[in-house]
Amino acid sequence: xxxxxxxxxxxxxxxxxxxxxxxxxxxxxxxxxxxxxxxxxxxxxxxxxxxxxxxxxxxxxxxxxxxxxxxxxxxxxxxxxxxxxxxxxxxxxxxxxxxxxxxxxxxxxxxxxxxxxxxxxxxxxxxxxxxxxxxxxxxxxxxxxxxxxxxxxxxxxxxxxxxxxxxxxxxxxxxxxxxxxxxxxxxxxxxxxxxxxxxxxxxxxxxxxxxxxxxxxxxxxxxxxxxxxxxxxxxxxxxxxxxxx
Ligand code: NDP
Numbered sequence: 229x230x231x232x233x234x235x236x237x238x239x240x241x242x243x244x245x246x247x248x249x250x251x252x253x254x255x256x257x258x259x260x261x262x263x264x265x266x267x268x269x270x271x272x273x274x275x276x277x278x279x280x281x282x283x284x285x286x287x288x289x290x291x292x293x294x295x296x297x298x299x300x301x302x303x304x305x306x307x308x309x310x311x312x313x314x315x316x317x318x319x320x321x322x323x324x325x326x327x328x329x330x331x332x333x334x335x336x337x338x339x340x341x342x343x344x345x346x347x348x349x350x351x352x353x354x355x356x357x358x359x360x361x362x363x364x365x366x367x368x369x370x371x372x373x374x375x376x377x378x379x380x381x382x383x384x385x386x387x388x389x390x391x392x393x394x395x396x397x398x399x400x401x402x403x404x405x406x407x408x409x410x411x412x413x414x415x416x417x418x419x420x421x422x423x424x425x426x427x428x429x430x431x432x433x434x435x436x437x438x439x440x441x442x443x444x445x446x447x448x449x450x451x452x453x454x455x456x457x458x459x460x461x462x463x464x465x466x467x468x469x470x471x472x473x
Contacts, residue, residue, distance in 0.1 A: 236301040241311030245408035249440030260301035284337030294344040305354040334377035356398040389460030397459040404466025406438040433468030
């Protein structure tokens with residue numbers, strides 16, 4: 229049987245969506261959880277969770293977040309890099325601001341957070357889980373910068389696993405279509421959103437879109453001792469969609 233081990237966990241982007249489901253699951257699993265977003269503490273966040281207003285693209289905010297977690301619960305042993313943004317454009321249509329937004333949050337933010345935890349974690353041991361995307365593996369049309377940023381997330385995941393093992397395990401999850409604000413915003417941009425949703429659904433062998441809890445379940449397993457031999461891997465959780473492509 230698994231030995232329950234309480235982790236000091238940081239989940240970035242826990243104000244809603246996938247991040248919130250991960251926060252709630254880790255609390256249910258008995259861990260001490262700190263989360264962040266750019267705004268004020270969400271009213272519906274569990275009282276058990278420490279909220280820090282922080283923009284992960286700013287190095288000073290990443291440091292502030294890690295220091296707050298450490299002061300409240302002790303050394304950070306689990307980091308889930310979930311915060312992310314998307315811009316739906318081709319390279320030709322993308323502006324410098326689009327580049328800055330996507331790269332500063334999806335890449336720079338993840339780098340800031342990993343760097344802030346890795347030196348102490350490399351001594352005491354820990355676990356990093358990065359939320360990538362199937363878009364980093366199979367290019368979604370008109371999502372050029374987002375696709376590239378998520379490929380980078382998968383690459384960095386493998387490097388961290390190689391450079392910081394055996395103390396640190398590092399893995400990534402590549403979600404498919406998970407029903408959150410981000411996915412809904414994406415469908416809303418289609419010429420015919422209802423048709424786009426029906427077409428996307430038809431590509432799912434499991435017959436449904438994903439829910440945030442589907443990703444939280446995978447995080448819960450990756451954190452557990454059952455995944456002790458798992459590192460440097462990127463797990464596709466997409467209801468079989470890419471298998472059917
Ligand atoms: P949402 O847009 O619903 O939530 C994004 C979260 O990230 C929010 O909590 C937001 O908080 C936070 N965030 C954004 N920018 C920053 C920042 N600079 N600093 C701190 N927090 C930030 O997205 P999802 O829940 O759908 O996506 C979560 C992750 O999963 C992302 O990395 C996304 O790329 C990935 N993903 C999602 C898929 C889907 O279908 N939904 C598919 C594949 C991957 P706030 O706005 O309050 O700052």
